[in-house]
Amino acid sequence: MDHAGEDDLNTMEEGHFVWLSAMEEKGMAPMELLRSATRNIALAYGMDRDLGTLEPGKFADFVILDANPLELPPLSAHPQGNKSWDSY
16 A cells, blocks of 8 residues: 555655766766765755754764775666665
């Protein structure tokens, strides 16, 4: 059973991913892509007081990697074709 608005959220998430993938293909710098996926989206939705950057008092989901995320291959180049770097 879908919750009210869940389809809209899924569509919004997919739209952000499509845009970020397109910008990557157009040559946007990795750090700008990272900012666009975090801080800029929070700013666009007026949620930057709570989300978008790692600062005391803000909510955050993050991962710890053994590699520089800006040097990882693009998601579109992942060998299994999914949206994960689990094998790196």
